[in-house]
Amino acid sequence: MAGDEVVRWLRAFSRARDEFLSSSVTRLPPPAGLIRPTVHASWRRSRLQGLDPDEVEPHHLDDVDSDHYLARAVAPVVNRREVALEHGAYALVLTDRDGRLLHRWVKAPRLAEAMDALGVAPGTTMDESVVGTTALVTMLTGSPEMIRGPEHYSDRLRDFTCASAPIVHPINRRLLGSISLVCRLRDTAPVMLPWVTEIVAAVEEGLRLRSARREQQLFDAYTRHNRDARHPVVALDSSTIITNAAAARLLSGVDQSMLWEHARRTLVGPSGPSTLTLPNGHVVSVDCRAVSDDEDDAGAVLLITRRAVPSTVDDTCAITGTERGLPRLTGRSQHWQALCQQVIALRGVRSSVLVTGEPGTGRLSVAQALQGWQDVRVLDAADAASRGRRGWCRALEAELDGVDASLVIRHVDLLDPALAQATLATLRRVPPARLLATADRSIHGTSRPNALLDSFAAVVEVPPLRDRLDDLHDLVAAFTDRAGGRGRVEWTPEAIQTLSRVDWPGNLNSVDALVRRLVADTAGGRRRITVEHLPPEYLARGARRPLATLEQTEATAILNALRAAGGNKNQAALALGIARSTLYRKVRALGLDLTTTVY
Ligand SMILES: Nc1ncnc2c1ncn2[C@@H]1O[C@H](COP(=O)(O)OP(=O)(O)OP(=O)(O)O)[C@@H](O)[C@H]1O
Incomplete structure (x- = not known):
């Protein structure tokens, strides 16, 4: 456009924009005239989300990995075009698929300053749900888009033009991110769109070659190891x-x-x-x-050997009852087997043993199994505060007096130093057949002197469940039996698989609680527990944390909308009244796994 034309367009467009922005959210004018349908749709979503064009601006989220694989894939392509960047007032910006800025290439000092002033730097999110309409709408439309000056929703971006194209993985067709060419509005050129499209095509070609190389390496390694077809x-x-x-x-x-x-x-x-x-x-x-x-x-490359014993609930006991396992306790994983060996070696001696680990990992059970579950008294130091010092020592003596039994002091690390000293004195006066105790694993790092903790001859550490997830299948089966579901409640492989992606901060106690809850839901009937029966927070993958109540509500709403839409994210976002990018962001933040068969 010539200079006059641009001024006329800007005036007319600004009027149309003002009209749109001053309309009530419930009566937004339909797309017409100068406002292109893509821009109109994005403005509409931005308004429905309650974004204020005077207020919204790029928002810094967190620091990004400077070695991000996408930045590595894009860098050589951009470097080959560096000269063009040096001679023009243009910047290139790379984002991930959530609109998070990963890297920017800018040579023109003025433009760099202007971008800095707006906070357009690595770690900033340009997601539509945060900044409103930008050229990142390209990730929703799937085609290259150019957003000029006042087409941006944010007032602060009115002086910029941005041409963007989505980066799509050439093999699996997954959206990876976007590349944008940014300049001042006055420097807008029609060639920006083809230029950015060409850069993205070169990046995708690089990714294709890399995928092919990785596949070739995988195939070579496979051929090297596949010597014996049996x-x-x-x-x-x-x-x-x-x-x-x-x-x-x-x-x-x-x-x-x-x-x-x-x-x-x-x-x-x-x-x-x-x-x-x-x-x-x-x-x-x-x-x-x-x-x-x-x-x-x-x-x-995985070289697999089949074990003789199939995994069923019944043979779990057979395996765990052998000298390789601990009686009544389930586990076959490497970590569990290492623990069993340590415990078995300690069985024959009478020295005191401290069993440490995260809460709920099975510390008490291991201590009891160490003694063969026989003649073991248990006292919980968590009760010491309520009993008072004298009450606690009396309870301790009562457990020991005249009985040739072993004693487990549960949560021994909860005793304050004075009480620990008094406990030690009592134990010396009335020694148990063997002293065992459980404690939080953090006592290893404690600097608080505690004579009782220091007195143990051996320490055994029970691994957290996240380090022995191979045992999850067996544990769920064992807890199902214990909850009364034996023979009538079974779990689908997909459900167990989904659970194996959870981090289980509450360890076995949380698995037990979940199993009880789901078995109770069956009200005595038969049921195959599938992924659909799992509470939304257990569909979390990678989130590795429990969801807060509000998040659970949000997760439930999202999953219900996705189910109703048969997994169609566009429809689900529409039903929820949010942008698809927001849906993705929420799904990611809540750690929901949409790759499992939920729908
Ligand atoms: N290896 C196992 N196989 C089957 N069930 C187990 C195993 N280990 C522990 N459990 C069960 O898991 C639950 C937690 O175990 P336990 O109470 O021994 O853990 P803890 O670490 O002492 O817990 P807390 O943090 O409550 O003190 C119990 O219901 C226990 O029966």
């Missing part, structure tokens, strides 16, 4: 899986993401084969080998 071999990463026939037979019905999750955990854990209980009931030993390329993990 042994199950799997090569996989998050998006590709290659198996031989033996593995395909063994793994029928097993989800790739479960195997990948197991591989990833094993690769960062202690070396050596790990045990995995497959949702189809088979117990396998997995030797996991990393397949790496120069920059990143390219995946893993």
Whole structure:
């Protein structure tokens, strides 16, 4: 447009914009005239969200990883075009799929200053639900978009033009983020849109080549290990899986993401084969080998050996009752087996043992199993405060007097130093057959002197459930039996798989509580517990934290809307009256896993 035309357009557009913004939210004018439909739709969403154009501005969220894989993929493409950036008043901006700015390339000092003043810098979110309409609408429309000056919803962005294109993974077609070309309104040029589209095409081509290279590496590693077709071999990463026939037979019905999750955990854990209980009931030993390329993990090769004993509720007892396990306690994982060995070695001696770990990990149970569950008295130090010093010491003596039994002092770390000293004196006067105690694992780092804690001859640490998630299937089965669901309540592999993605801060106590709740819901009937029966907070993946009540309500509303829309996120967002980008942001913040079969 020529100079005069631009001025006329700006005037007319500003009038149309003022009219739109001054209308009541319930009576917004329909798209017409100068306001393009995409802009109108985005303004509408922004208004319905209650955003104030005078107030909204880019919002700094957090620091971003300067080594983000997307920034690494884009950098070489941008660097090849550096000269163009040097000679023009343009900046390039990379965001992730949530609109979070990952990196910006800007050479023109004035433009850099202006962007700084607006806070358009790495870590800032440009999501529509925060800043209103920007060219990131491209991630909703799926096509390149240019937003000029007053088409931005925020008043503070009126002096800028931005042309953006979405980056889509060339193999799995997932939206990864966006690239935008930014300039002052007066420098707007029609060539901006083709230029940014061409940059994105080059980035996607780089990603395709990289994927092909990773796949090739995976395939090479698979071929190297697949020497004997009788042994199950799997090569996989998050998006590709290659198996031989033996593995395909063994793994029928097993989800790739479960195997990948197991591989990833094993690769960062202690070396050596790990045990995995497959949702189809088979117990396998997995030797996991990393397949790496120069920059990143390219995946893993799993050499699988089938264990003789299938995993069923009944044989759980058989396995745990052997000398490799602890009586009445369930577990087969590597961490659990290491613990069992330590406990079994301590059985034959009479020295005092302190069992530490996070709350709910099974510390008391391990202490009792260490004594073979026989003649073990239990006293809880959590009651000491209410009993008072004399009451506590009297209770202690009463437990010990004239009885040849072992004593477990539960939560011994809760005794204050004076009470701990008095307890020690009592124990010396009336010694138990053997003294055991449980305590929080943080006592390792405590600087508070405590003679009682220091007096233990051995310490055993019970691993948190998140480190032995391979045991989850067996534990759920054992708790189901205990809750009265034996023979009538069963769990689908998908439900267990979903639960295995939770971090379980409350450890076994939380699993027990969940199982009881769901078994009670069956009201004595038969039920196959599926993902749909799980409370929304357990659909959380990666969030690794319990949801607060308000978040649970929000999660329930989102999942219900998604279910009603048959998984269609656009429709669900519409029904909830929020932008699709907001839906994504909330899903991410709540840690909801939409990849499982919820709908
Ligand atoms: N290996 C196991 N197999 C089956 N059930 C277990 C196992 N370990 C613990 N449990 C059960 O898990 C629950 C928690 O165990 P326990 O009370 O021993 O843990 P804790 O760490 O002492 O807990 P708290 O933090 O309440 O003191 C109990 O219901 C217990 O029966």
